[in-house]
Amino acid sequence: MKKILNDPFHYVDELLEGLVAAHPEFYRRTGIGGRVIARPGEARPGKVGIVTGGGSGHLPVFTGYVGKGLLDACAVGDVFASPSVDQMADAIRVANGGAGVLRLYGNYGGDIMNFDMAGDIVEMEDISTTTVLLTDDVASAPPAEAEKRRGVAGMVYAFKIAGAAAETGADLGEVTRIAQKAADAVRSTGVALTPCIVPQAGKPTFSIAEDEMEIGMGIHGEPGVRVGKLEPADRIAGEMIDMILKDRPIRPGDRISPLVNSLGATPPEELYILYRTVKQRIEAAGGEIVMPLVGRYATSMEMVGVSFTFCWLDEELETYLKAPAECAFWRV
Amino acid sequence: MKKILNDPFHYVDELLEGLVAAHPEFYRRTGIGGRVIARPGEARPGKVGIVTGGGSGHLPVFTGYVGKGLLDACAVGDVFASPSVDQMADAIRVANGGAGVLRLYGNYGGDIMNFDMAGDIVEMEDISTTTVLLTDDVASAPPAEAEKRRGVAGMVYAFKIAGAAAETGADLGEVTRIAQKAADAVRSTGVALTPCIVPQAGKPTFSIAEDEMEIGMGIHGEPGVRVGKLEPADRIAGEMIDMILKDRPIRPGDRISPLVNSLGATPPEELYILYRTVKQRIEAAGGEIVMPLVGRYATSMEMVGVSFTFCWLDEELETYLKAPAECAFWRV
Amino acid sequence: MPLTRDGLIAGLSAVADHMETVADVLNTLDGQLGDGDLGVTMVRGGREVKTVLADLPPEIGESLMKVAQAFTRVSGSSYGTLVATGLMSAAKATRGRTEVPWSEVSGLLNGAFETMKARGKAELGNKTVLDTLDAAAKATNGLDDPRAILAAARKAVAETMDRMRQTPAQIGRARIFADKSIGLDDPGMVAFAEMLKGLG
């Protein structure tokens, strides 16, 4: 693994500069230190705003999903580090069209503290906010402590679905309800084959042996549930699907959108090899596949590895999932 | 670098299986050994067909660019290996709507021999064909031998532009003229930081020292023009742009679409860091940026590295570049 | 003499300066269990706080709020937010006053503890700064002499660190390395101890 960068301490600011330069039709930089990415133009009056935030190094997550039918603004931290309270508060302010703002992000301690505090601050400015946390990583805590689970690629579904709901003009309570429903409908797990390099550290912060893989590892290298020899694709896929289905079985007739996601370096070729098993297993259990997603939707820079997310859909969620949306990384 | 796969000898067939399973609305498998990917349904009568072909391991190139407003069919070889003559002939047959077929692909010896031979075969079936070769890699031969240059990411522009022309109902001569014009309008160069692993080989087929990079290296590891210490992003970008502009300078008023392309593992974060310099340099020379592309458009699996392509546009090319098009990897 | 704006400025300035000297230690310690940024957090926070000291108003509550805001401006890491949360709690408790008797320090520490506990959703015993903060609040209860307060707080913090060294971390990033954390001091506790040390 090697990186192409200038001063590691400017990594995030430079990538944001490039991002808005390349896609001014989707993104603008604003907020304290330029660390808020928002849609161009003012917040739409009367539309519920949706903000997210978190560490950098996961593109398209988080920043990339700002766009029509998706998010309104994102507070951008350093690589794998929380944005500051003030950056989050600015993201909320810019997303506010007077109808309140939903904070929709992953269940990480630092992010929560900062977003809560940012909420306290903007409350004094009469902006009402709600929170929905993504907790889709089944490997990160047992079912009994499901609320402690980390948020990973499942947040893509929550962004999409909540974003579509907000676009219809639904009020804050309704958008929050739907976002929570989406968050409850997703289950994910991942496998990592190599670490990635945090620019400021300059070297991998953890390691995986040359012939091993780590099932359930978090996107920042949080330890997984099993370290083992690297196995054939079909078996890796099988084990990951088992983990998801153990947490939530498929019932005949279930409509499921599966996401086969590269954590970075794993090429689409290998995602498609894995997708075969995903499709077989869902269909074998009597499920029906809706809008499968295969690609890089939530990454850890150049990490080798993949994650699977299953999103169980009802009519409402499916409608919002399929509604038009557009950002520089995804168009529906 | 590590790979997720089953039997390396099934890598390509399994990925194609997954590809069509995930995106039946874009792709179907046909041809000898299932090694042709075509749009679903029959060829449109009267529309000029466009086929490509080449080794696997470059997704979205080649197969991925089959789609409306893009290609009609693609012959799929093993990783980094030519498709067979018969596969190419089948691709031509399935793309033929009676108005002839353009073969549009990269300037690689084996591919040329096979596509020429495939052309001889289908000629006996009264299918007229033409050929346009992509030769955009300025690092692969000096200007005096420009026709010997390899085709790299520049082919994305040729696919898009020729595809749009064919969609309008233009005849074979006209589609070929426009494809050639697009091929002539693109210049590319790349830098590799690590190799990638050909599944059947199981290990990298070449190496780059831990603190080095190779400017001008080909997408299969063909030697570049300079091996040197890994430099800051801005300097790498500067050197690559120098190479392109030495071959074709920017004149004030030139309209250019730049493509900042990851060869695989290099994350979008770093592409955006590089894009800053691309934009600065084009604008400093008086050029105007049109439809910049930043992402993974032509890869070598999990290779770390990037390529830059500049496409000089006139009104005709720009219109076709911006025309609607859709495949699983790109939508315009 | 009670706590006034000038005393606050002197104290914060001393703590900020002291942070520059312990940054590496804190980074290294945090690096063993987390992301190695705790020293950076404290130094950045301290420097930003120093920029606002000259303009602090006589009112203690407002001053503390400004200090808290300075901290949040530059820090994205947990500890920075927790420190700011504690400062804001103290700011609320001292709103409208230009003098705060030393006897209130214990209560302010306890207030900070409570709000920080709520913010971080942690419990006593999780091996975080909270354990030392709670110990300091309790040990200073009933004291009204600044030197005595500082000495009692230090002693309580040191004892808590000794007591908890062999327990595993149960929250934050360090929770991931729970096993590795046994035998190591919690970085946030060490940072708190160093703040007290910086006070003289």
Next chain:
Amino acid sequence: MPLTRDGLIAGLSAVADHMETVADVLNTLDGQLGDGDLGVTMVRGGREVKTVLADLPPEIGESLMKVAQAFTRVSGSSYGTLVATGLMSAAKATRGRTEVPWSEVSGLLNGAFETMKARGKAELGNKTVLDTLDAAAKATNGLDDPRAILAAARKAVAETMDRMRQTPAQIGRARIFADKSIGLDDPGMVAFAEMLKGLG
């Protein structure tokens, strides 16, 4: 006795069998300068050719065309296409005949050379199979005894390989490793020599 269907079958079968024994050598040689698949190409091609031998028609031209098609079915690599191109050229030259006099072999080799040269856009001296093919065509000119033809072809091929060993490869994948190729035989030349060896 001239060349007939049966002679063709016997010869191709022998060559195909011989390829199985030299596959590793060819792969290794190709691996030093290219992608290491030349042995695979020849074995796959040989096996596929063997599946069509039993059904070959008496007509030589048609038979050669079927053999060429078998080769293209399984091979994507350059050498496979070149071999098939050469076979097709011979097929065209022998169309409609069930017997081909041995005196025509030199001309058939030359015809294959010309069409392969056109297909591969290579020149004599580029250090490819073409150099040996051309030498074989010239050395067999005027001969009409199969044994004499084979002996002359082998000698010419061996001499050409000796002569060109120290020159750099100038085409195909090996061109990339031009310097490395100095001192090494061209894999395609070796494969051609082995085909002749397989003929007995």
